[in-house]
Amino acid sequence: MSTQQAHPTLLIPGPIEFDDAVLQSMSHYSSLRRNSLYAAQALPIYLFHFLTPQPGDEVLVLHTGYFADSFADCFETYGVKPTQLKVKIGERPLLDEIEKALKEKKYKLITVTHVDTSTGVLSELKKLSELVHRVSPETLVVVDGVCSVGCEEIEFDSWGLDAVITASQKAIGCPAGLSISYYSGRAIESFKARKTPPGSYFASFKNWLPIMQNYEAKKPSYFATPSPQLIHALHTSLTQILSIPLSERFAKHKATSQKIKKAVADLGLKQLAPNPADQANGMTAIYLPEGVKAAELLPNLVKKGVIFAGGLHKEIATKYVRVGHMGVSVMDEGRGDVEKAIEALGTGLKEVGYEKA
């Protein structure tokens, strides 16, 4: 039985609903025996950002919504020159356009938002990475996996990815506060080969690599204080995730996503991403029908016990809403979160005056 107080079901694209066991792990005392926690994980998990490019470097940013603009802003802050490949809202750059761009200029790295939380657009990583390795083999492939790691298929090594940057609070199912990243050997080499010092103090390989190396060598060392509680909760959620084959987890997210997307279509509503192949499996971004305001619909849904998110893409923020379907809300069917969401959306729309044409 849940020890959590009754509360409206949080169905936004992160933070998500968390499993009881994970939340209870948060209330663990501070343990300094972090080694045992780390060692229990099969995956290399390191907690910092990726800042390989040097000032003046050119990078190619594939734009599928808000988070590409964030990537570009971030690069500009550090003197790196982003070129954005933009498309219409709900679409993603085509491989042909990307190939053309890669041939026009030498890019230090290319970034792709695997799932853009602002639009629900899913990018295709495998073919993209093949293309980059073929056309511009020195360009690093950097993936924003914030809304995809844990609910979308990613094969880091076999797809030849160089960096996947994610966070704890979405499909990984651990409360917000951890930045979790994966890097290829050549990404690390690229960092080591840089000629200018890193432009960030905290989010820097320079300060964290020695800590990781000492960790591997079982030597104590210090740069900054981690959060034992968050790491404890992460350990619990990763243990749960790895308790069944990942393929099952991804299939379940896909099936649940299909169910929600069918309900949306049955209501006569359209998604931001019109092409099924470009639709995320952990969230759905839905255009509101003519005359329905998010400011009316969302509070109505809260009264029914479910929380959806408003729009985030600047140009159309008031015209759509977003539903998250990741983690326990998908994997623990007994909670009934998804049915509750579908039911609430249908009756909620009716109550604010919408009738299917």
Add this chain to the structure above:
Amino acid sequence: MSTQQAHPTLLIPGPIEFDDAVLQSMSHYSSLRRNSLYAAQALPIYLFHFLTPQPGDEVLVLHTGYFADSFADCFETYGVKPTQLKVKIGERPLLDEIEKALKEKKYKLITVTHVDTSTGVLSELKKLSELVHRVSPETLVVVDGVCSVGCEEIEFDSWGLDAVITASQKAIGCPAGLSISYYSGRAIESFKARKTPPGSYFASFKNWLPIMQNYEAKKPSYFATPSPQLIHALHTSLTQILSIPLSERFAKHKATSQKIKKAVADLGLKQLAPNPADQANGMTAIYLPEGVKAAELLPNLVKKGVIFAGGLHKEIATKYVRVGHMGVSVMDEGRGDVEKAIEALGTGLKEVGYEKA
């Protein structure tokens, strides 16, 4: 009764032992009604770093241990030029020396580590700030309060401080993961007047000021995802802290510190900080007696159920140990943490062969 599993008492200078109610707050579901949490606080609490100086700016760093070196490293990463005022280990720069330094050059800001966790040295803020305002009124007074906020007296406004930067996991008594900072109006103005764009993306007023302004205006806005669980736990611990006069809290930390320091002296041991006025009230750094190794003593103490920290100051790291006495270990006498620490230190030293001369 505590719901925490039995565990060795963590008596290091942070992270510290946490109150049950605070830890239980961590296992709270993600609530988006953060407004109610914030609004309950009397203090303006904003979660980011301070990066006012521009590349080329000169800053004066008062050195009392490891964390001044960190401050200097951090400034250099962003192109700012630190001048360190160094002293012997266990001491702090005298006001006369600081006055001389301030008269020699124009500094954009001066930094002081209120309590340096590596040495247990307490700096005097009130007279320091008076001096800076008198001699170099345009210089901003920036305080590293990581090991002092919540256990040492600080009067932000009346002492004329411009920034106090702290973290959640020490005397504030909330698990690690929040950076909590206070800024004066003139610090904000100084940021706004800068001519070069800020050198950091995440830790930047440029990205957070609009969020804070929208928050005050009750308008939704987004830059990055905060951790509702940590903020919930912070709310619980601040509510506890503010449930009695702060003066009582500080007096209790002082009295407990005196008790520990007397026990240390009674054992014939010396502190890194020889001058009582320079000794922190939330931690004690103790030189090991000749022939006693930290690598022997610390595991022996763990067997007795208490965890002390080893040395952190590079030059003498193996020659001393550190005891933290902050938060619930001090305020909740029923736990007996302090007596346990004193008892364990005495018998532990005997068991590794030390006898008082």
